[in-house]
Amino acid sequence: MTDEMMEEGGAPGGVVKKFLYVNRKAPYGTIYALESLEVVLISAAFEQDVSLAFLDDGVYQIVKGQDTKSVGVKNFSPTYRALEGYDVEKLYVEKESLEARGLTEEDLIVPVQVISTEEIADLMESHDVILSF
Amino acid sequence: MKFGILVNEGPYTHEASDTAYQFTKAALEKGHEIVRVFFYHDGVNNGTRLTTPPQDERNIVKRWGELADQHKLDMVVCVAAAQRRGIVDTDEAKRHGKDADNIAPGFHISGLGQLIDAGIKADRLVVFGD
Numbered sequence: 001m002t003d004e005m006m007e008e009g010g011a012p013g014g015v016v017k018k019f020l021y022v023n024r025k026a027p028y029g030t031i032y033a034l035e036s037l038e039v040v041l042i043s044a045a046f047e048q049d050v051s052l053a054f055l056d057d058g059v060y061q062i063v064k065g066q067d068t069k070s071v072g073v074k075n076f077s078p079t080y081r082a083l084e085g086y087d088v089e090k091l092y093v094e095k096e097s098l099e100a101r102g103l104t105e106e107d108l109i110v111p112v113q114v115i116s117t118e119e120i121a122d123l124m125e126s127h128d129v130i131l132s133f
Numbered sequence: 134m135k136f137g138i139l140v141n142e143g144p145y146t147h148e149a150s151d152t153a154y155q156f157t158k159a160a161l162e163k164g165h166e167i168v169r170v171f172f173y174h175d176g177v178n179n180g181t182r183l184t185t186p187p188q189d190e191r192n193i194v195k196r197w198g199e200l201a202d203q204h205k206l207d208m209v210v211c212v213a214a215a216q217r218r219g220i221v222d223t224d225e226a227k228r229h230g231k232d233a234d235n236i237a238p239g240f241h242i243s244g245l246g247q248l249i250d251a252g253i254k255a256d257r258l259v260v261f262g263d
Contacts, residue, residue, distance in 0.1 A: 009173070010251050010255075012249075012253055012254075013253070015181060015253050017251060017252060017253055019249075025263075027154055031174065032141075032263075035213075035214060038213060039173075039245055039248060039249075041248055042245040042248075042249055043249045046246060046249045046250075046253075048249065048252075049251070127134075128252075128257050129252040129253075130260075131139070131258070132260055132262075133174075133263075
């Protein structure tokens, strides 16, 4: 995505940690989602064990059929589909957040595991580094 | 303990930068190590030396710089986030044909890899933001 990705790479000192990215905000309106995705791609380039969790309005980040023409910003949702190519394949979505917004797994652009709030807590417990955006 | 610090919000608008500063200062006073302070999102705005708050207000940028100077802190401003928001050092200004730089003393510009590296090296990465 950026020049720095080309310059850097490999696990520093051979250390691989479990990184969990917690995405809680809608994709547009603020820049958090887009810049979170940039960190995800860098950590993959550093050969870390990367997982993503989508909670609250963060579930809208991976909803199908995003059209941003009228707001004049880039639709970056196709990037989520490219994550597989970076070996980022563990994507979790909170069941309660989906249901509260009238969404189902079929509305999402990428394959995910839908898990409960309680399971999200266990997921966080099992990670070394949690970045919440 | 080794801490990594991530600051995701700009100064004054949001308290995150103040809290991150107080946390970092307290951790250092208790004898902990700060691996790196990384500024991301609007957090990069903590690193412009052009900040000029009223004299009776805390100077957030200067305060970070002083802490860095005292404790030899590594304070990194994300290059990609900084470019979007107009925070540049001499090299970046030159590379992008800008007529000035504005990075504050104590800060330097580097890549997001430095954030991942802090996550790897620190026992705890503490995120300050919304």
